[in-house]
Amino acid sequence: MKKVLSVVILFMMVCMFFLTPAHQVKAADNGLAETPPMGWNTWNKFGCNVSEKLVEEMADAMVSSGMKDAGYQYVNIDDCWQTSRDTTTGKIVVDPVRFPNGMKALADYVHLKGLKLGLYTDVGYKTCGGRPGSRGYYDLDAQTYAEWGIDYVKVDWCYVDPDAQFLNYGPKPDAATWYSEFGRALENSGRGIVYSICNWGEQSPWVWGPQIGNLWRTGQDIGDAWEKGTNWFNGIINAYDTAVTHSASAGPGGWNDPDMLEVGNGGATTEEYRSQFSLWSMLAAPLIAGNDLRTMSQATKDILLNKEVIAVNQDPLGVQATKIIDNGDIEVLVKPLANGDKAVALLNRGAQATKISVTATDVGLPASEGYILRDLWQHFSKGSTGTINADVPSHGTAMFRVSPATIDNLPSSLDMTITASNGQIESGKTAELTVALHNDGVKDVTNAAISLIVPNGWTAAPLSATSFDHVAAGQTVTVMWNITLPSDVVGISDIGVTASYEDIDGRKQLQGSQRIIALPPGGTIYLSDLEPLHSANGWGPFEKDMSNGEMGQGDGKKITIKGVPYNKGLGVNAQSSITYTIDGKYDLFISDVGIDDEVSGKGSVTFEVWGDDVKLWDSGLMKATSTTVSAKVDVKGVKILKLVVTDGGDGNAYDHGDWAGARLTALVQEPKGAVLLGPDQAAKGATFDLNYGLNGMDQNIYAQDLRFTYDPSQLEYVFAESVNPDEVVIVDQAQKQGEVRFLLATLGQNAHLDGNLLKLHWKVKSDTQAAASMISLSKGVIADGTGLESELESKSYTVQVSAIDKTALKALIADAQSKHDAATEGTGAGQYPSGSKASLQAAIDQAQAVADNTAATKEQVEQAVIALTAKLQSFMDSIITTKPGDTNGDGRYSIGDLSIVAAAYGKTSDDPNWSSYKNVDLNNDGKIDIDDLAVVARKILE
Structure with missing residues (x-):
């Protein structure tokens, strides 16, 4: 009988996952929190340091940062806003120093912003901060909150023992009973107030919470760290572990709460914060931020304002994700969405980056010709015939929205792999960075380009073509750079990598990065x-x-x-x-x-x-x-x-x-041996350079005998030159067909060789029919100063043959577009005349048309470069400049300039409109005063 029952239960669970679920749980019937609440809370960042000013500034920042537009609405004050109770009425007393205008005025301020205000209390005799709790005053407190206009209340679980001990070491009351009593008080208050039950997961609130509140904590307080360790506080991953097991309890109106977001507080990495936001959204958990909204970094904004991930969290179907794969470090979550799509999260809990892969069948999608995978962090769509995969960094989470589609409607699918020859480099040294772009989809892409963003002071020199007219399905293209570090840099830095391309949906981008550790000299x-x-x-x-x-x-x-x-x-x-x-x-x-x-x-x-x-x-x-x-x-x-x-x-x-x-x-280790580096692609009739060098030599090299072989029907050897000034190059005059030989002698004291040594110039034959040509170092012999000889391993290099070389044109287009986009039209200094940007854009579009034209001739490409170069120079020369003190920008000093300064007299940097006045703060001292007037006056009298 038990076996039969187990089979029935398993069948029911499978049906719940694969079929579109109905409303699973009857939550507190107050019509609130139909989707998980979104907002901000004071505790994680500020603890007890709360005030009226702080809350007002956070409400302002919630609007100005775009959080309100993204769906955040609750501004919640946690513990320490209250001081005592009125000895006559028993009403809770707001701290008059921290909140001088009272809670009603603060609620009005927040409401005028289009937001809602939340408060904190405790179901016990005191709050966790030792302030008055609500036990014995449930009805009075609920009525008071309603009178103030409160929209959300978080109710904690401290001091619930009869002897009012802080962490409840004595006998505990029945949590469901006490929280039910408080819930009825809120219902009777006459105001809709979201009810947040915060009893740390004790006594299984996911069982009784759905009938009482709108959200219930599933575990202990969260801390600003990835993992709990020895703390009482949960880490991000520990809070997730508890909440993920209670998916059946969640639904519209009632949600499992693994506690607030730590995003942006500094105790975890950006990747770990991105994981928290992904996992909380998959869990249909409340998204309650806990950072300082006034000083958010761009990385924090990118996480908290990711509307595509928020849409998964706020999906009206209201189903919490289910874990379908748990292989230790690898987990896969699936969340059904209202329109039939599936949200899929690939979590890597391990210490190393790894590829995670599942199939459409695994996640419960119907059979289809193909599937569209929307990457919710990269913000682009790619096509798949049934596989969902990603390279996921340590503690990272990849997140997709997946929907069935026909083959004809599938977008392209490109994967980018970034590798460095050495991830740990001494300051001032050079390493190679390689980016491989693989088309693993069913459709070709065009106009692909790969670019880098390196830290200030670093240099990135491309060793091959960085753009490609066409990347066919199944094809891989590769770009290489030499990355050189400044001599004074130490520590961790990230190199940003962007791959852009075009498919049926238009232009798209892939983003990635490579981490480099810069070591001081000596390692x-x-x-x-x-x-x-x-x-x-x-x-x-x-x-x-x-x-x-x-x-x-x-x-x-x-x-x-x-x-x-x-x-x-x-x-x-x-x-x-x-x-x-x-x-x-x-x-x-x-x-x-x-x-x-x-x-x-x-x-x-x-x-x-x-x-x-x-x-x-x-x-x-x-x-x-x-x-x-x-x-x-x-x-x-x-x-x-x-x-x-x-x-x-x-x-x-x-x-x-x-x-x-x-x-x-x-141990600074570099690969040893010969290195051949050149462009990934060269046009018919074009010349290109192949660099030969040595890496990781632990001996002096005074002589080299090198033999290169090639196909003479495809390539023509032109000449070679030394990169090392102390090196003599002797070319074998009796060359065999398809072979060229070099004898190198290194003179003086510079025989410990690393890096590029020879630059070999080659030409692709105009009549070659080959799609690619190979040059091989077929034999290399090196010798030290004692005459001892040793052989290098053979190396080969392949160049793809293209019809016309458009590399220079595409690089010029990218440069012109960047300068166009960064420019501002106007009449002030540093701005450009009206209409200048439109004129430049027209020239860019004309050049782009030539770049896109697969039938364009070499002459057309060269003319396009000349025309755009001239137009870009003309545009850059048109920038408007003014003289210091010429505040009206008319090119002279006059009474008009003096009047502008006088009109702003007395303004300081504390003025909320300072941005409108600081251009006449001519001595940059943060105020407009007699000194600024004197600057202009002296200019007029000169």
Whole structure:
């Protein structure tokens, strides 16, 4: 009987997933939260530091940042807004210092912005911050909130014991009963108020919460970290793990709540924050931001304002995603959507990037000729005949909206792979970056181009063509660059990669990046200059280059042990664990360790260094009185390095441990042998250069004998020249057909060779019918100063043959378009005359037509380059310039300029309209005063 019942239950679960579900749960019948609430809360960033001014500024920022337009509407004040109760009426008293105008006035302010105001209370006798709770005052508090115009209330679970103990160590009441009582009070208040149950997942609120509230917490409070570690707080992934198991409880009007978003608070990586937003949206969880909205970075905005991901969260069907694959580090979630599409999330919990792949059948889509995969983070669509896959970074989540389609309606599908010859490079050195673009779809694409964005001071020199007229289905094209680092850069930097192309839907872009670690000369890098794989800390986040401090990010002091200060290092509080991916690139881990002086002689800890899950070293028990210990740990071959601080067995109070000066000494390894680099493509009749060089030589090279072979019916050898000024090149005059031989002699003291040595000039024959031609280093012999000879491995290089070379034209078009888009028309300094942009755009469009024309002749391409070059120069020369103090821009100094300054007299940078006046702040001191008038007056009298 049990077996039969199990089969029936399994069948029902399968049906629930693959069929379009009906409204699964009867949530609190108040007509609210038909989709998961979206908004912002004070707690994660500001804790108890709340005020009327803060809330007003956040409401302003919610509007100005675009969050309101994206669907965010609740501005929620968490704990610490209240002080006491009125001794006569029993009403809750708002803090008069922090909220001088009262809560009703604040609600009116928020409502005028088109937003809604939320408050916090506790179902117990006190709030978690020790302020008055609502137990015994449910009806009065609910009525008060309604009178103030409150739209949302979060109800916590502290101090519910009869003796009012903080974390409820005594006997606990029945949560469903107490929360039901508060819910009835809200219903009787006469105002629609969203009811958020926050009892930390205790007593299974997903069972009784749907009949009482609009959302219910599924676990403990969230912390600003990827993983929980030893904290009471959940990490992002831990909060997800709890909520994902209760999908049957969620539905319109009632939602599982894994707690608020930490996006933008600094304790996790951008990739991890992107995962939180993806997973919360798949879980149909409330999207309640918790960062400072006034100072958001662009990366944070890109996450919180991703309307395509938000649309999945706000889908009216209201179904929480189900996990269909769980292979340890790899998980796949599927969420049915109201229009029949499926949202699919591919989660990589592991330490390394990996490709994740599922099929349309796996995710429950009907059989179809093909499927359109909308990438919700890259914001483009690609076609598939049934496979959904992505290269997903560590702790990353790829997210797609998938719908059936016919073959004719499928867009193209391109994958981009980025690799670096060395991901860890000494400052001032060069590495090769390779970008491969593979068309894995069923349709060709045209006008493909790949470009880089490198950090300031870096250089990127292309070693091959960067654009392609045509990339056929199944074809792969490759672009290579030499990336050179400045001599003074250290730490982590990202190179941005953009691949653009055209298909039936128009022009599209693929975005990617390659992380480079810049090592100081000698190959040593501080861990505080690296981003950890994940971290956990016993009190607040761990700190870089400062002590642990308190709960906030960046609130520590200079690391100091026994009176000795350190500029670099990591400040932690036991129990602590920080993990780095180091990929076997280092020899030695070095650090001084001890308890920071900021805890005034308290605390006891043990420091541990782990490599690939094996403990390599520990300090033994250390107290504040212990002598500083210097760790020097052999980490050769270690891929995952973990730094652990334990609490010494007596609790973690005051256990502020320092990894002072923590650093790694690197093994800077480069590939050894011959390297051939040239363009990916060359036109018939065109010349191109092939660079020959050596990499990773650990010996002096004084002589080389090189033989290159090629097909003489396709290519013609032109000549060669040395890149190294101390190198003599001798070309074999008795060349065989299809072979050229070089003898190289390196003179003087510069025989330790790395990098490019020879530049070989070749020409593609005009009458060749080949689609590609190969040049091979068939034999290479090198010798050191003792006469000892050794052979290089053979190397081959292939160039694709195209009809006409349009590389220069396409690069010019891209440059002109960039300058056009960045220009502003107007009459002020730095602006361009009216109509100039339209004229330039017309010239760009004419050049683009030639670039797009597959039948264009060489002469037409050359004329297009000449015409656009002239037009671009004319455009750049038309920029308007003015003299300092010529405030009206008429090219002279006059009483008109003086009048403009006088009209703004007395304005300062504190003025909300300062942007309108700062152009007449001629001495840039933040105010318009007599000094600015004097500047203009002197110019008039000159």
